[in-house]
Amino acid sequence: MIESTLQKHALTIVGGFHPPDDEWFTGYQTALMIGPDEPEFWSHFTQQPEYLDGLPDGMDRFSKRVLQQVAEKLGGKVYFPSDGPPYPPFIQWALKSSCYQSPVGLLVHHKAGLFTSFRGVLALSEFHDLPLPHDNPCDSCVNQPCKTACPIEALTPSGYDVAACKTYIGSKVGSACLSGCKVRLSCPVSQNFGRVKAQSEFHMKAFVGE
Ligand code: B12
Structure with missing residues (x-):
């Protein structure tokens, strides 16, 4: 029922966990990590008022409107x-919910690969069964192309140089990265995920503009 409600908004359950009784989840027995349902997400989002109004933070505003409605319907937050x-x-x-740390630090997931991302986490008071756990896809990835995919070695196993990444992407020669981070694209799992190029462009433009 939750999954079909989310699918109406091109969202899906990426993973989940049964949280501890901490500052975030007191009174809640289940946490569900919600992300875009690819490849439907981009065509759905671009028809939403938060995209069409052209104002800043459209995807965050869309996520808030929709997931707040879903949480209210389920009596959660x-x-x-x-x-x-x-x-x-x-x-x-995420690390408690079927996501792992990849060799380059980014999170990796068995379906999304390095394109793993979240639009929100739903906290629900009832105990729900969780999606089945999966192995870390990096364990069976022989070539690990993510380690060497960044043209300027800004994102490698030794860390992420955010300033160097932004400067390069903003330059003429680096503008190719605007259509998608080469490290994330190099992941064999990501390549089968169906992330639309226009969506990657949207995120990379937002990232460089920050
Ligand atoms: C701030 C932030 C950033 C900052 C990081 C600043 C820094 N390193 O100094 C900036 C703007 C650079 C950034 C960039 C990106 N981010 Co970011 N970011 C966040 C955010 C909102 C908060 C992180 C934070 O400060 N947590 C609090 C501190 C105390 O915890 P922390 O674990 O030490 O946090 C560190 C890591 O989160 C890390 N980090 C954040 N983003 C990224 C991206 C990469 C490539 C790496 C290696 C590390 C990294 O930097 C934080 C500060 O040191 C999280 C969402 C969240 N609420 O966690 C998303 C998040 C971590 N980012 C995410 C994404 C997708 C990205 C991008 C890849 C997307 C994009 N294209 O815009 C880009 C990287 C550009 C690229 N190569 O494609 C995803 C997770 C991705 C993943 N698979 O692991 C998250 C969870 C957001 C989401 N909605 O799903 N991000």
Whole structure:
């Protein structure tokens, strides 16, 4: 029922966990990490008022409207990755929910690969069964192309140089990265995920403009 409600908004359950009784989840027994349902997400989102109005943070505004409605319907609450600073610990939550740390630091997921991302986390008071766990796809990835895919070695196993990445993408020679981060694109799992190029462009433009 939850999955079909989310699918109407081109969203899906990426993973979940049964949370501890901490500052975020007191009174809630289930946490579900919600992400875009690819490849439908982009064509759906671009028909929504938050995209069409051309105002800043359209995807965050869309996520808030839709997931707040879903949370209300289910009697739960929702946290968003952009709620900050200080930011809710999405990375820690993801690591409890079928996501792993890849060789380059980014999160990796068995379906999304390095394109793993979240639109929110739903906190529900009932105990729900969780999606089945999956192995880390990097364990069976022989070539690990992500380690060497960045043309300027800004994102490698030794870390992420955000300033160098932004400067390069903003330059003429680096503008090819605007259609998608080469590291994320190099992941064999990501390549079968169906992330639309226009969506990658949207995120990379937002990233460089920050
Ligand atoms: C701030 C932030 C950033 C900052 C990081 C600043 C820094 N490193 O100094 C900037 C703007 C650079 C950034 C960039 C990106 N980010 Co970011 N980011 C966040 C955010 C909103 C908060 C992180 C935070 O400060 N947490 C609090 C601190 C205390 O915890 P922390 O674990 O130490 O946080 C660190 C990591 O999150 C890391 N980080 C954040 N993003 C990224 C991206 C990469 C490539 C790496 C290696 C590390 C990294 O930087 C944080 C500060 O050191 C999270 C959402 C969330 N609520 O967690 C998303 C998040 C981590 N980012 C995400 C994404 C998708 C990206 C991008 C890849 C997307 C894009 N194209 O815009 C880009 C990278 C560009 C690229 N190569 O494609 C995803 C996860 C991706 C993944 N598979 O792991 C998240 C969860 C957002 C989401 N909606 O799903 N991000």
